[in-house]
Every structure is written in structure tokens, then in C-alpha cells.
Amino acid sequence: MAGPDSGPAIPVWLAEDDLGCIICQELLAWPATLPCGHSFCRKCLMGLWSSGRRWSCPTCREGAAQPLELRKNTMLQDLADKYSRAVEAHKSIAEVGRELAELVEQLVDIVRSLQRQRHIPESGADNQVSILAEVGSSGRGREGPGGGAMGSSPGPRGSNVNMFAVKGSMTSDTPDGKMGDILRDLEEIQEKLRENFTWKEALEEQMQGSQSPAALSL
Numbered sequence: 001m002a003g004p005d006s007g008p009a010i011p012v013w014l015a016e017d018d019l020g021c022i023i024c025q026e027l028l029a030w031p032a033t034l035p036c037g038h039s040f041c042r043k044c045l046m047g048l049w050s051s052g053r054r055w056s057c058p059t060c061r062e063g064a065a066q067p068l069e070l071r072k073n074t075m076l077q078d079l080a081d082k083y084s085r086a087v088e089a090h091k092s093i094a095e096v097g098r099e100l101a102e103l104v105e106q107l108v109d110i111v112r113s114l115q116r117q118r119h120i121p122e123s124g125a126d127n128q129v130s131i132l133a134e135v136g137s138s139g140r141g142r143e144g145p146g147g148g149a150m151g152s153s154p155g156p157r158g159s160n161v162n163m164f165a166v167k168g169s170m171t172s173d174t175p176d177g178k179m180g181d182i183l184r185d186l187e188e189i190q191e192k193l194r195e196n197f198t199w200k201e202a203l204e205e206q207m208q209g210s211q212s213p214a215a216l217s218l
């Protein structure tokens, strides 16, 4: 598709319906376009025609007096293939995000129970001071000294860029203090993961209803 005059690749939200066959209700496979302009899977059309209603379009009923030569609409086939690949990629990204969120949740639980075992108050005087120090040093969109390594390259999904930009642990050198720092970092990551996926899911639902969408770069 990328010719010498092709413009920039633009992400487009598509649902399976947009590239679907109304006969089998699935993604077009070997799509054939009739003279009226409607497209169906070749196999679906042949099946329909062999059981009567010969050579007419199941959508608009426009008919033909003789058998139509069905040719593959290669552009539609390419789009359907691209859509399938995007759906798979979308699924695996969402899956990794969910697995990551579960792991972080387990880690938070482990660190909390370790803290309880060591009788460390969660908001001791030292922790209060360090929390204030962190709040004071973190502006919106700015990154702490230890963060930003993974978020430094701009990606297509802007919302993910700063997901791992966690402020460095710089409050305490004692094991107990470090544990508190780690817990705060983990909770911060947890919050970012939560915000990120809640936001994405809400957007997708808004744009596609209950359909599962996929972004297609045309």
C-alpha cells in the first residue's frame, strides 16, 4: 500500500463489522465484490447461490442474468489481514498489561506483609518526611532522577510513555526505609497501570460499543 505518494500512517479504529461478511457474520475471507459494490466471502456467495437466488446480491438483491466471475478484492483482503494481525497484537498487549498488574499487586502484598512482620509503621516520622520530599520534587510530567529510562523514547501510545517513569528511591539507606520506598514505588506503578488500562478500556468502549476494536495503521 505504501507508494511513493503515501501520506503518514494514521491509526484508525475498526471493528470486525467494518470488514465483515453479512452472510457468515465474520471477517471477510477471500472477499469478492459484486457489480453493485457489495462484498462477501467467495465461499459464502457460492453457497448462497447454489441453494437458489442465483447471482443476486444478498444485500441489495441486484441480480445478474448469468453467472458472475468472482475475483478476489485484493485491497479488502489486505485490510482484513491487517485487521487480524492488529487484533492479535492488541490482545497480547492487553494481556501483558493485565499480567503485569497482577504481578505488581502480588509484590505489594508481599512487601506489606514483610513490613508488618518487621513492625514498621507505614507512616512513621521518617516516611512522612520522605513523602513530603518526593511530593515537593515531582512536578506533573517531570521525572525523578531514577526514572524515565523506559519512557524516554516517544511511542505511538502516548499514555504508556510515562508508565515506568517512577521516581528513584532516595530516602533511606536502611533496609526498613528501602522497603518503604519500594512499597511506594510499587503502589505508584500499580496506580499508573490502573489508570492506563481504565482509561484505554473506557475510550474503546466509547468508540466501539461492545465490539472489540483494533487500531489499524493505514
Ligand SMILES: [Zn+2]
Residues within 6 Å of the ligand: 021, 022, 023, 024, 025, 026, 028, 029, 040, 041, 044
Ligand atoms: Zn462470509
Ligand SMILES: [Zn+2]
Residues within 6 Å of the ligand: 034, 036, 037, 038, 057, 058, 059, 060, 061, 062
Ligand atoms: Zn448489492
